[in-house]
Amino acid sequence: xxxxxxxxxxxxxxxxxxxxxxxxxxxxxxxxxxxxxxxxxxxxxxxxxxxxxxxxxxxxxxxxxxxxxxxxxxxxxxxxxxxxxxxxxxxxxxxxxxxxxxxxxxxxxxxxxxxxxxxxxxxxxxxxxxxxxxxxxxxxxxxxxxxxxxxxxxxxxxxxxxxxxxxxxxxxxxxxxxxxxxxxxxxxxxxxxxxxxxxxxxxxxxxxxxxxxxxxxxxxxx
Amino acid sequence: xxxxxxxxxxxxxxxxxxxxxxxxxxxxxxxxxxxxxxxxxxxxxxxxxxxxxxxxxxxxxxxxxxxxxxxxxxxxxxxxxxxxxxxxxxxxxxxxxxxxxxxxxxxxxxxxxxxxxxxxxxxxxxxxxxxxxxxxxxxxxxxxxxxxxxxxxxxxxxxxxxxxxxxxxxxxxxxxxxxxxxxxxxxxxxxxxxxxxxxxxxxxxxxxxxxxxxxxxxxxxx
DNA sequence: ATTTCAATTTTGAGTATTCAAAATACCAAA
DNA sequence: TTTGGTATTTTGAATACTCAAAATTGAAAT
Ligand SMILES: [Mn+2]
Ligand SMILES: [Mn+2]
Ligand SMILES: [Mn+2]
Ligand SMILES: [Mn+2]
Numbered sequence: 001x002x003x004x005x006x007x008x009x010x011x012x013x014x015x016x017x018x019x020x021x022x023x024x025x026x027x028x029x030x031x032x033x034x035x036x037x038x039x040x041x042x043x044x045x046x047x048x049x050x051x052x053x054x055x056x057x058x059x060x061x062x063x064x065x066x067x068x069x070x071x072x073x074x075x076x077x078x079x080x081x082x083x084x085x086x087x088x089x090x091x092x093x094x095x096x097x098x099x100x101x102x103x104x105x106x107x108x109x110x111x112x113x114x115x116x117x118x119x120x121x122x123x124x125x126x127x128x129x130x131x132x133x134x135x136x137x138x139x140x141x142x143x144x145x146x147x148x149x150x151x152x153x154x155x156x157x158x159x160x161x162x163x164x165x166x167x168x169x170x171x172x173x174x175x176x177x178x179x180x181x182x183x184x185x186x187x188x189x190x191x192x193x194x195x196x197x198x199x200x201x202x203x204x205x206x207x208x209x210x211x212x213x214x215x216x217x218x219x220x221x222x
Numbered sequence: 223x224x225x226x227x228x229x230x231x232x233x234x235x236x237x238x239x240x241x242x243x244x245x246x247x248x249x250x251x252x253x254x255x256x257x258x259x260x261x262x263x264x265x266x267x268x269x270x271x272x273x274x275x276x277x278x279x280x281x282x283x284x285x286x287x288x289x290x291x292x293x294x295x296x297x298x299x300x301x302x303x304x305x306x307x308x309x310x311x312x313x314x315x316x317x318x319x320x321x322x323x324x325x326x327x328x329x330x331x332x333x334x335x336x337x338x339x340x341x342x343x344x345x346x347x348x349x350x351x352x353x354x355x356x357x358x359x360x361x362x363x364x365x366x367x368x369x370x371x372x373x374x375x376x377x378x379x380x381x382x383x384x385x386x387x388x389x390x391x392x393x394x395x396x397x398x399x400x401x402x403x404x405x406x407x408x409x410x411x412x413x414x415x416x417x418x419x420x421x422x423x424x425x426x427x428x429x430x431x432x433x434x435x436x437x438x439x440x441x442x443x444x
Numbered sequence: 445a446t447t448t449c450a451a452t453t454t455t456g457a458g459t460a461t462t463c464a465a466a467a468t469a470c471c472a473a474a
Numbered sequence: 475t476t477t478g479g480t481a482t483t484t485t486g487a488a489t490a491c492t493c494a495a496a497a498t499t500g501a502a503a504t
Binding site for chain 3 (some may be wrong): 475476477478479480481482483484485486487488489490491492493494495496497498499500501502503504
Binding site (some may be wrong): 227266281 | 490491492493500
């Protein structure tokens with residue numbers, strides 16, 4: 001029974017590794033992501049390595065072992081199912097469920113999680129469009145382009161938002177930009193580093209490229 | 223932000239104090255209830271006293287301060303509301319929700335709890351018949367007699383079961399004895415220390431007085 | 445008044461997690 | 475090759491919680 005601290009480290013390593021394309025995660029990055037000083041991360045990683053949850057080469061960074069990855073995916077599954085449950089069943093806002101799930105993910109048993117999964121009809125994406133890892137087996141990694149890389153398309157649908165920051169999410173929400181929303185690209189300007197989109201039934205919004213990079217899109221289905 | 227350890231101590235002290243009729247709780251009792259050695263309880267109580275959550279007289283036992291009692295009631299409210307939610311919404315068995323709630327009670331925010339309360343329609347008893355403390359203000363203590371003290375009545379309704387042990391609860395469940403069940407007392411024998419009851423639509427069951435003492439009853443409403 | 449014993453407290457130590465600050469290693473520029 | 479400078483690790487210490495075992499206390503029994 002890993003502590004919630006351990007679970008958080010594993011989940012963070014997993015996500016950093018994703019972002020970095022499977023490579024080892026540098027201790028500095030990890031420490032930053034976990035909001036601890038570097039020495040703390042080093043100490044913790046050493047104990048995780050002793051438990052066989054990660055592979056660690058001093059000054060070479062960390063990566064998850066198979067055991068660690070399995071665990072990390074379980075936590076991630078918990079987290080995302082809980083987020084969806086909070087939105088769908090309890091009516092919380094999709095901009096605020098992340099922090100709630102961050103705690104609940106460590107207190108929810110497999111039994112309760114299975115009920116939640118049933119209740120929701122075995123969904124495969126959470127309120128932010130993030131894929132929910134299956135109970136067993138690997139999930140096919142969906143390849144999505146960001147809004148910043150989709151200048152050529154005029155009509156798109158928001159598929160996923162890769163930032164859990166409440167401020168950012170609330171901004172998007174205010175302007176009608178949420179997973180599932182159809183949008184039109186009105187202008188795309190590399191020079192001023194900005195893109196203007198019109199969300200369905202909302203006023204146009206202009207975003208910087210950094211922000212646009214966090215919004216993943218796909219072609220409209222219909 | 224008290225740790226979950228602190229929350230568990232406070233809740234336990236509250237319940238012990240109830241059982242003992244408001245008097246101070248002896249360290250031995252507390253240690254037993256918390257499943258720690260006595261020295262651990264003493265150490266913890268000293269820090270709780272320093273935080274102003276309990277009153278402690280060395281060798282005189284502990285009691286909750288006003289601050290501590292308020293907190294204890296919040297945890298208890300969380301616990302019971304969560305139990306009911308698990309039963310009503312997720313379909314868990316009333317015999318198994320206690321342990322789940324024991325963890326979730328420390329991870330559930332006030333916001334989520336309020337939604338759960340709304341969802342359930344502001345209930346006032348949990349699946350075991352235990353009263354759910356209100357969000358604010360004190361609850362009127364309901365006075366219930368146990369089955370062991372109700373020999374004179376023939377027709378009764380189970381109001382509450384004051385034991386969270388999975389074994390005991392499952393036994394009751396198997397024989398159709400749950401909160402809300404109407405029962406008839408078939409025999410009551412002080413000499414052999416046993417009482418036989420017939421639950422509505424179930425076969426008669428014989429219980430020892432110790433077990434009967436954990437089943438609280440009231441007069442049938444209808 | 446003494447003895448005795450159970451309850452309680454104290455002491456010493458261990459695990460898990462964290463930080464501040466000093467030491468070290470590595471890569472890259474000069 | 476020497477010098478930096480940054481990333482990382484190490485060291486020393488703190489907090490929260492716990493146990494084992496020794497010391498103490500208070501009250502009941504003699
Ligand atoms: Mn978490
Ligand atoms: Mn999410
Ligand atoms: Mn608990
Ligand atoms: Mn209960």
